[in-house]
Amino acid sequence: MSRRYLFTSESVSDGHPDKLADRISDAILDRCLEFEPMARVAIETLIAPHLVVAGEIGFPTALRHAQVLEEIPGIARNVLLDTGYSQFFPGIDPDECEILVRVNHQSPQIARAVERAGDEYGAGDQGLMFGHACDETRSLMPLPIHLAHQLMMRHRELRNSRALPWLRPDAKAQVTVRYEDEVPVAVETVVLSTQHDENVSSEIVNQSVIRELIEPVIPEALRSETIRYLINPAGRFEIGGPQADAGLTGRKIIVDTYGGRCPHGGGAFSGKDPTKVDRSAAYAARWVAKHLVAAGLARRATIQLAYAIGRPDPVSLLVDTHGTGTVPDETLEHAVRKTFDISVAGILNDLYLQIQNYYDTAAFGHFGREDIRLPWESTPRIRQLQDAAGTPMR
Known part of the structure; x- marks a missing residue:
């Protein structure tokens, strides 16, 4: 249906x-x-x-x-x-x-x-984490959050280059996509609110944001015939940043992950060292999910991991391919366990999490990034995972 x-x-x-x-x-x-x-x-x-x-x-x-x-x-x-x-x-x-x-x-x-004996580490806290991947974009991210991040990166580019000299740092983007049979087919609405200089007119803001910011990001083929652009829908946006709203670490966890296209365990990333599984296990779950989709074992995959404080191994692992898997999800779960070490120490070592530059991940999302190199976005174990799932590459 x-x-x-x-x-x-x-x-x-x-x-x-x-x-x-x-x-x-x-x-x-x-x-x-x-x-x-x-x-x-x-x-x-x-x-x-x-x-x-x-x-x-x-x-x-x-x-x-x-x-x-x-x-x-x-x-x-x-x-x-x-x-x-x-x-x-x-x-x-x-x-x-x-x-x-x-x-x-x-x-x-x-x-x-x-700090357990030898090279083993216990989880820095209890909790549950999710990872997700899908074939909607080249980065294997959901299209709505992918486009929203691209809009904000374009905003920074225009601001830094002074191409639109009246742009100011505070901004938000919201993208609404129409899906048909679980396939994204068109962008219906783009909402973009941006702080701006007090001397620029609202008409210039509206026209320039559409022409210079939104249209270079949203492909023409993806724009609905009735696409709506809502630029600063609340009106003038001269006062922004912390002067207008308080900011707090960890209050944009859906922006940081998948834009709401998969569940979230509730734990934030920023400011936490990688022994905190809120961060490291979420990265590992994305790594696993991306391998499943990149290996052709599913068109869409969600991974759940859960840990107990002080224990090295997860208390649970769930693989859900939402009916898109080429083999049963139980088979893929066994293949994941065989292919990946999802203990705390295994994640730290395989993803080099103690030598990462986390500052670069703190804006524009922690996943699907193509502007910076992130180990959890690489897929070096595709062949190994396919073999473990009993579907070797032809």
């Missing part, structure tokens, strides 16, 4: 207050991992419009902990400057904003649970 429906996903710019908070948290994480690849980090940032950086860091020495605490204000100010905020743009002043640092040492009880 055929079915038609609309599905919508959104993305936000790197200057959105919540993304600023994510990026500051990940910039601090990266600095900690530079000092010590096995540092334990859980950093939260609040911007409103001054900053509070709080959380826990675990280092072998107190001296290193004190050094990072001293560097945090400078790291935060550099992120704001890198995003384009200044005293001249309403939003936040990187030089004058107050920054409070409230970072403790990691609980020794949690540290003992994570």
Whole structure:
């Protein structure tokens, strides 16, 4: 029985207050991992419009902990400057904003649970994580979130190049796609709200955003005959960034993942070191799901993993191909277990998670990225997975 429906996903710019908070948290994480690849980090940032950086860091020495605490204000100010905020743009002043640092040492009880004997690690917390892949785009991501991210990346490009000099850092994009029989066939609506200079007219904003930002991203063949463009539908958007809205780490978890096209376990990524399975297991689940689709074993795949704090192996693994698998899902589950080591240590080692640059993932999504190299987006085990599933490459 055929079915038609609309599905919508959104993305936000790197200057959105919540993304600023994510990026500051990940910039601090990266600095900690530079000092010590096995540092334990859980950093939260609040911007409103001054900053509070709080959380826990675990280092072998107190001296290193004190050094990072001293560097945090400078790291935060550099992120704001890198995003384009200044005293001249309403939003936040990187030089004058107050920054409070409230970072403790990691609980020794949690540290003992994570640091097991030998090369084994326990999960830094309990929880459930999902990964997803589908054949709707070259990156094996759902089309609505893929296009929404592309719009926000185009926004940054136009802002940085000064092609549209009145663009300001805070923005959101929302893309509605029509599906027929689970296949995306047309973009029906694009909503794009962007902060802008007070001296530019609403007419210029509307026309330029459509011509210079949206149309280069949305292929003409994908545009519905009745496509709607809603530009700044609330009206003027001069005051933005943290001056208009508070930002908080971990408040854009659907933007960070699949735009709502698969379930979410609720755990955020940014500011967390990779022993926290909220982050590392979500990356592993995407890696597995992408292999399944890239190997031709399914057109769409969702993976669920769940862990108990202090335990190295998942307490559960689910493979769901939504009826698109070439063999039963139970067979694929066995093949996944045979092909991938989804223990905490296995994930850390196979995906090189202790030497990643997490700052680059904190805006425009953690998955489906083609502008940066991410190990969980590679598919080196296709042949191995096909053999394990009993469907070797012809």
